[in-house]
Amino acid sequence: MSMMQNKELVRSYIEELFNQGNFSAVDKYLSPSFIDHNPFTKELPMGPKGQAEFSRLMREAFADFHVDIQDIIAEGDKVANRITASGRHKGEFLGIAPTQKEVSWQVMAFLRVENGKIVERWATQDLMGLLKELGVAPEKMVPAGVR
Numbered sequence: 001m002s003m004m005q006n007k008e009l010v011r012s013y014i015e016e017l018f019n020q021g022n023f024s025a026v027d028k029y030l031s032p033s034f035i036d037h038n039p040f041t042k043e044l045p046m047g048p049k050g051q052a053e054f055s056r057l058m059r060e061a062f063a064d065f066h067v068d069i070q071d072i073i074a075e076g077d078k079v080a081n082r083i084t085a086s087g088r089h090k091g092e093f094l095g096i097a098p099t100q101k102e103v104s105w106q107v108m109a110f111l112r113v114e115n116g117k118i119v120e121r122w123a124t125q126d127l128m129g130l131l132k133e134l135g136v137a138p139e140k141m142v143p144a145g146v147r
Contacts, residue, residue, distance in 0.1 A: 003074035006113045010079045023052040031117040038123040062087025105130040
């Protein structure tokens with residue numbers, strides 16, 4: 001596939017799975033051997049089923065869960081994206097009871113495409129920013145040794 005096709009594959013995957021909540025779409029976009037190197041998903045099964053479960057959990061925790069792609073760049077078999085995720089915190093998230101707050105946070109990810117399917121994903125989230133928006137982060141963050 002071309003780099004443009006890889007970008008479109010990732011765009012469509014995000015739209016269908018995360019924005020529309022079409023959990024069965026994972027088989028369309030992800031290789032059966034898909035690996036997600038995301039700390040949020042380490043307790044979930046690997047493969048498409050784990051990714052469908054991740055999307056379901058996010059949509060349960062955040063009403064109107066939506067992902068906006070800010071940037072998407074492809075080179076070779078890799079696609080990088082910077083996204084903003086958002087929603088209203090209506091369900092438990094990381095053990096945090098619903099706050100009903102409207103929140104948004106940044107996510108950056110690299111995805112590797114092989115034979116028209118996504119085979120790997122590496123992602124990092126602005127978890128501290130999200131926890132601050134939910135009102136559960138420490139008021140003041142001071143690195144160790146700094147006073």
